[in-house]
Amino acid sequence: MISAKSQEQNHLVIASSPHLRSPRTTTAVMGNVLIALLPIVIATAFIYGCRVLLSIAVAAATAILSELLVQKAMKKRQTIQDLSCIVTAIILVLNLPIDFPLWQLIIGTIFAIIVVKAAFGGLGQNFANPAVTTRIVLVSAFASSFAKNTEPLARALLFSNSTPDPGLSASMDSYSSATVLVLLKSGVTPEKLRTLRDLFLGIQKTTAIGETCAIAVILGGLYLLFKKIIKWHIPFSYIGTVAVLSFLFGGFDMQFMLYHLLSGGLLFGAFFMATDYSTSPLTNKGKIIYGISLGILTSIIRFWSNLPEGVSFSILTMNILTPHIDRFTKEKPFGENQQIKDNDRC
Amino acid sequence: MNKSKEVFFQGFIKENPIFRLVLGMCSSLAVSSTMIASLGMGVSVIFVLVLSNIVISSLRKVIPDMVRIPAFITVIAGFVTIVQLLLKAYLLEINNMLGVYLPLIVVNCIILGRAEAFAAKNSVGYAALDGLGMGIGYTIALLSIAFIRELFGFGSLFGFRIIPEEYTILILTLPAGGFLVLGFLMAVWNKLAALQGKPKAELHCQTCPVAGLCGEGLIRLQKTDDVEIKDEYIKSDANIEKPDDSVIYIDGNIKPDTEEETI
Numbered sequence: 001m002i003s004a005k006s007q008e009q010n011h012l013v014i015a016s017s018p019h020l021r022s023p024r025t026t027t028a029v030m031g032n033v034l035i036a037l038l039p040i041v042i043a044t045a046f047i048y049g050c051r052v053l054l055s056i057a058v059a060a061a062t063a064i065l066s067e068l069l070v071q072k073a074m075k076k077r078q079t080i081q082d083l084s085c086i087v088t089a090i091i092l093v094l095n096l097p098i099d100f101p102l103w104q105l106i107i108g109t110i111f112a113i114i115v116v117k118a119a120f121g122g123l124g125q126n127f128a129n130p131a132v133t134t135r136i137v138l139v140s141a142f143a144s145s146f147a148k149n150t151e152p153l154a155r156a157l158l159f160s161n162s163t164p165d166p167g168l169s170a171s172m173d174s175y176s177s178a179t180v181l182v183l184l185k186s187g188v189t190p191e192k193l194r195t196l197r198d199l200f201l202g203i204q205k206t207t208a209i210g211e212t213c214a215i216a217v218i219l220g221g222l223y224l225l226f227k228k229i230i231k232w233h234i235p236f237s238y239i240g241t242v243a244v245l246s247f248l249f250g251g252f253d254m255q256f257m258l259y260h261l262l263s264g265g266l267l268f269g270a271f272f273m274a275t276d277y278s279t280s281p282l283t284n285k286g287k288i289i290y291g292i293s294l295g296i297l298t299s300i301i302r303f304w305s306n307l308p309e310g311v312s313f314s315i316l317t318m319n320i321l322t323p324h325i326d327r328f329t330k331e332k333p334f335g336e337n338q339q340i341k342d343n344d345r346c
Numbered sequence: 347m348n349k350s351k352e353v354f355f356q357g358f359i360k361e362n363p364i365f366r367l368v369l370g371m372c373s374s375l376a377v378s379s380t381m382i383a384s385l386g387m388g389v390s391v392i393f394v395l396v397l398s399n400i401v402i403s404s405l406r407k408v409i410p411d412m413v414r415i416p417a418f419i420t421v422i423a424g425f426v427t428i429v430q431l432l433l434k435a436y437l438l439e440i441n442n443m444l445g446v447y448l449p450l451i452v453v454n455c456i457i458l459g460r461a462e463a464f465a466a467k468n469s470v471g472y473a474a475l476d477g478l479g480m481g482i483g484y485t486i487a488l489l490s491i492a493f494i495r496e497l498f499g500f501g502s503l504f505g506f507r508i509i510p511e512e513y514t515i516l517i518l519t520l521p522a523g524g525f526l527v528l529g530f531l532m533a534v535w536n537k538l539a540a541l542q543g544k545p546k547a548e549l550h551c552q553t554c555p556v557a558g559l560c561g562e563g564l565i566r567l568q569k570t571d572d573v574e575i576k577d578e579y580i581k582s583d584a585n586i587e588k589p590d591d592s593v594i595y596i597d598g599n600i601k602p603d604t605e606e607e608t609i
Contacts (some may be wrong), residue, residue: 103513107515115526137517140516140517140520140522141515141516141517141518142515142516143516
């Protein structure tokens with residue numbers, strides 16, 4: 001694409017890539033992500049009440065303000081209108097428990113925007129996903145706020161055919177705050193848990209808000225796939241690897257596998273956080289390596305560590321390894337002399 | 347007089363051992379979670395640094411070049427043992443707080459580094475001044491890390507509670523929080539040094555694993571490394587019109603369209 005001006009003057013202009021530019025703007029991409037997040041927000045607002053919306057409002061306002069201030073202070077171009085900070089804020093809120101204290105949420109949002117994003121050069125240059133990193137920082141900063149697991153509102157339980165918890169009623173007290181993954185870890189057989197339909201509709205106890213309603217997450221993820229905002233490679237290889245591994249190591253139990261897929265942050269992480277552009281590999285081959293490694297890491301943490309859930313840790317680990325995956329899966333430019341090694345060119 | 351002033355003050359900002367020279371990280375991250383431990387560590391380091399600088403500087407013509415490092419280490423270890431025994435005798439609490447990091451002052455890079463880089467080449471007076479200045483710079487750095495970590499991590503300063511416990515941030519008391527605070531204070535010190543006319547430390551694109559992949563990296567590599575070559579190239583090829591901006595894009599845009607997606 002050579003501009004009219006240089007064509008007129010018969011001048012050749014030499015430049016490095018990118019030579020082709022997509023007409024899709026950052027604002028449009030982020031707007032589509034916001035639309036994809038909408039079903040999750042609506043579903044969780046229905047299940048937990050208005051507190052979700054309050055958290056999102058506080059986080060979004062903090063994110064916009066801190067992005068504005070940090071870009072002023074660093075004398076960078078203002079990029080608030082690209083909506084990316086609002087997406088970060090909403091994904092962060094969906095990564096936290098429902099009654100997470102607001103002042104801690106504000107600290108977390110400021111950390112996500114200023115430390116994880118702006119300090120590394122802003123949108124597109126951050127090496128780690130802001131929401132995942134901030135979640136891990138908040139877990140180690142305010143561990144007690146994560147200890148309480150979120151209980152769906154009573155009105156959501158009306159849709160459940162297993163009120164309030166038949167299999168567990170005998171040991172209600174000891175299990176009253178445990179999530180499905182914690183229960184599975186402590187050796188409870190899947191038959192004693194809530195039914196899969198409950199997990200699917202979102203009537204489960206969870207640590208984070210966003211993991212509550214599996215069907216809303218799947219809807220949002222499919223919208224992103226349909227709109228070609230994300231490619232299928234990462235989410236499908238990630239979820240597929242966890243499915244295969246939990247089937248193999250769960251004693252070939254279909255139900256055990258489905259519990260591992262539908263509960264916890266796997267679906268939300270696979271569709272919304274692992275696919276972050278700047279923190280995932282560029283090539284399709286690299287994306288599949290990334291997804292499979294994510295699945296293996298998540299399964300290792302879930303089955304053999306003393307944590308019940310490992311989606312955020314595996315995403316952060318793989319974010320750090322992404323440049324190396326990129327280096328090994330680099331596509332050869334057409335016609336390049338194969339004898340010239342990588343190191344000689346760089 | 348002017349030189350001694352410069353020797354004394356360079357350890358504060360321009361060549362601050364922690365923030366500018368990045369020496370002695372291990373012990374400084376370990377002890378900087380509380381103000382008292384940092385102060386104890388800082389004073390011990392000042393003591394060892396001044397005395398070992400004096401002794402090494404006065405022996406600099408006696409010590410053969412081949413065995414200078416073992417000789418320096420022996421001198422330093424002697425003073426560290428003195429500090430350790432003194433602390434054990436009079437300030438047992440601080441000794442316990444510093445734990446293994448007190449004897450580890452022997453292998454602290456700051457002390458050996460100053461012995462090697464300064465004391466072995468300068469007269470006794472300057473070496474003592476350098477040790478004092480560097481030691482104070484180290485203590486200032488430790489105390490400023492510890493101020494943030496103790497105030498927000500434990501909610502106290504020198505053990506006195508200032509922020510209620512439920513509003514403290516646990517991660518700052520952990521090593522990860524130490525790294526975070528260190529990074530931010532390093533940025534502040536870089537800024538201060540830049541104000542004093544010292545160039546800021548810069549990370550080049552070569553250190554980045556994707557330097558060959560990313561367009562930004564390529565442009566920056568050309569800008570920093572091959573400036574002369576590129577200029578010559580453009581001059582020799584006089585037919586090519588050179589736009590005002592040094593970065594040229596194929597579609598004729600002078601400035602990158604960052605509004606568009608560039609994945």
